[in-house]
Amino acid sequence: MPEASPCSACSAWLCRPEDAWCGYCGASCAQLRLQVTPDVLQVRNMAPNLSFKLSNSSCATVEIGEVHLPDWLILPSALPKTLPAFSALNFSGKARTLGIKQPTAEDVTVMTSLGEVTTNVMVIEESPALESEPTELELWGNSDDENRQLDFNIVPRAGSLRIRSVEQGPSGGLRVVSTLAGSSVVSVHEGLRK
Numbered sequence: 165m166p167e168a169s170p171c172s173a174c175s176a177w178l179c180r181p182e183d184a185w186c187g188y189c190g191a192s193c194a195q196l197r198l199q200v201t202p203d204v205l206q207v208r209n210m211a212p213n214l215s216f217k218l219s220n221s222s223c224a225t226v227e228i229g230e231v232h233l234p235d236w237l238i239l240p241s242a243l244p245k246t247l248p249a250f251s252a253l254n255f256s257g258k259a260r261t262l263g264i265k266q267p268t269a270e271d272v273t274v275m276t277s278l279g280e281v282t283t284n285v286m287v288i289e290e291s292p293a294l295e296s297e298p299t300e301l302e303l304w305g306n307s308d309d310e311n312r313q314l315d316f317n318i319v320p321r322a323g324s325l326r327i328r329s330v331e332q333g334p335s336g337g338l339r340v341v342s343t344l345a346g347s348s349v350v351s352v353h354e355g356l357r358k
């Protein structure tokens with residue numbers, strides 16, 4: 165369930181999940197949600213049907229506009245024109261991942277009268293791998309160095325992956341400090357800095 169959050173336009177109003185517009189500046193603050201299952205597919209594999217759920221927790225009826233999809237994803241049937249207040253719409257999608265050779269992560273965006281709502285679908289390698297940059301860290305047993313910070317970056321070998329947590333290994337004397345907050349999507353372009 166979404167929580168109340170300050171209006172993204174004016175910050176002067178706390179928009180509740182059921183609010184459709186900011187009570188101070190009138191900007192849309194409907195907390196629409198788009199979820200997809202599964203959200204991770206595999207390259208060169210036959211994908212299962214995707215189940216989408218578009219939720220409108222606001223007190224206003226939402227008009228549904230265009231849907232922006234990656235070119236390997238289709239919706240077999242058109243969406244209804246409106247989504248009533250406090251309701252959800254389930255619809256399905258067909259992914260043609262058989263022909264995708266390279267891992268990718270793309271957005272599915274539904275345009276509505278109360279703003280756009282987006283979710284991400286990832287297509288990953290059958291056996292994805294993460295790499296660290298640099299691949300090795302040199303540690304010296306020097307007491308002057310006790311609080312030295314060593315930065316390294318974790319990136320997938322290809323495409324994007326979602327990292328859920330970073331665990332401390334068995335190494336002595338090294339404490340892992342991660343920038344990860346919750347789960348995080350990392351790509352070859354933007355890794356997880358530690």
Ligand SMILES: [Zn+2]
Pocket residue numbers: 171172173174175176177186187188189190191
């Ligand atoms: Zn506002």
